Amino acid sequence: xxxxxxxxxxxxxxxxxxxxxxxxxxxxxxxxxxxxxxxxxxxxxxxxxxxxxxxxxxxxxxxxxxxxxxxxxxxxxxxxxxxxxxxxxxxxxxxxxxxxxxxxxxxxxxxxx
Amino acid sequence: xxxxxxxxxxxxxxxxxxxxxxxxxxxxxxxxxxxxxxxxxxxxxxxxxxxxxxxxxxxxxxxxxxxxxxxxxxxxxxxxxxxxxxxxxxxxxxxxxxxxxxxxxxxxxxxxxxxxxxxxxxxxxxxxxxxxxxxxxxxxxxxxxxxxxxxxxxxxxxxxxxxxxxxxxxxxxxxxxxx
Numbered sequence: 001x002x003x004x005x006x007x008x009x010x011x012x013x014x015x016x017x018x019x020x021x022x023x024x025x026x027x028x029x030x031x032x033x034x035x036x037x038x039x040x041x042x043x044x045x046x047x048x049x050x051x052x053x054x055x056x057x058x059x060x061x062x063x064x065x066x067x068x069x070x071x072x073x074x075x076x077x078x079x080x081x082x083x084x085x086x087x088x089x090x091x092x093x094x095x096x097x098x099x100x101x102x103x104x105x106x107x108x109x110x111x112x113x
Numbered sequence: 114x115x116x117x118x119x120x121x122x123x124x125x126x127x128x129x130x131x132x133x134x135x136x137x138x139x140x141x142x143x144x145x146x147x148x149x150x151x152x153x154x155x156x157x158x159x160x161x162x163x164x165x166x167x168x169x170x171x172x173x174x175x176x177x178x179x180x181x182x183x184x185x186x187x188x189x190x191x192x193x194x195x196x197x198x199x200x201x202x203x204x205x206x207x208x209x210x211x212x213x214x215x216x217x218x219x220x221x222x223x224x225x226x227x228x229x230x231x232x233x234x235x236x237x238x239x240x241x242x243x244x245x246x247x248x249x250x251x252x253x254x255x256x257x258x259x260x261x262x263x264x265x266x267x268x269x270x271x272x273x274x275x276x277x278x279x280x281x282x283x284x285x286x287x288x289x290x291x292x
Contacts, residue, residue, distance in 0.1 A: 027145065028142050028145065028146050029145065029146045029149045029150075046172075047143065047146055047171075047172045047180070048172055048173055048174075048179060048180050048183065049183075051139055051142050051143065051146075051180055051184065052180060052181075052183035052184035052186075052187050053187065054142065055136070055138060055139060055184040055187070055188065056184065056187035056188050058138065059188040067141075070145070070148075071117075071119065071122065072119045072122045072123070073122050073126075073141070073144050073145050073148055074141045074144075074145065075141075075145050076138070076141055076142055076145070
């Protein structure tokens with residue numbers, strides 16, 4: 001099952017922040033592949049959603065960037081800033097609480113995968 | 114593995130720019146992303162340009178510049194905001210520009226009693242100061258085709274601190290702000 005883009009959109013920032021918490025530095029393509037791998041292809045982040053999110057995180061000062069030249073092109077590696085690390089914790093707590101509330105609200109029975 | 118040449122890198126970058134991506138950071142990210150896909154999936158004998166045209170289509174729904182619009186929208190639309198429909202926005206303008214005159218007339222009328230007639234300086238003041246904004250609002254509201262893209266039909270209007278006001282055409286993404 002591939003989840004709808006509406007569901008992913010609301011959690012994309014948290015997903016990116018969490019991945020950057022666990023991995024010291026990542027570039028865009030790597031993030032999309034890591035998410036596919038960790039979710040067994042059930043979540044596929046599109047380029048159209050990922051790069052605006054990374055751009056917004058950069059503008060908010062939540063990530064820092066290091067660039068590396070691959071031939072003629074530039075690869076941008078993203079890492080969490082100090083503010084980003086704090087924000088990642090906040091967003092994870094928020095999402096965790098939200099999921100608990102939704103499970104309770106929708107009366108979802110936990111199932112084993 | 115396919116090895117992408119400098120000329121091909123230049124070609125992709127020029128195409129990204131041509132299709133409305135002006136932010137350098139986004140250009141670099143998209144260029145690298147596309148190059149990786151090409152290097153991992155293209156065979157030496159395959160048609161580079163044809164393959165590129167196919168993969169770039171998977172990056173957007175209608176146009177590539179959607180990515181930049183979304184990026185700008187996410188950055189600019191921080192803080193408290195109000196997302197209004199076109200009708201709500203015009204009602205707000207009506208209340209702001211016409212409301213005070215009507216309110217003044219009504220207050221005057223109720224203060225003076227039902228039998229009294231509005232003096233000429235009151236109603237003529239209302240006519241002079243309210244008619245022009247009212248006409249502008251009516252023209253804007255009922256002729257969006259002629260004045261498009263000023264406030265297009267089915268557009269949304271974002272009111273906030275950053276930006277103060279933004280007209281969002283129907284194609285632009287605002288779904289994340291409706292949560």
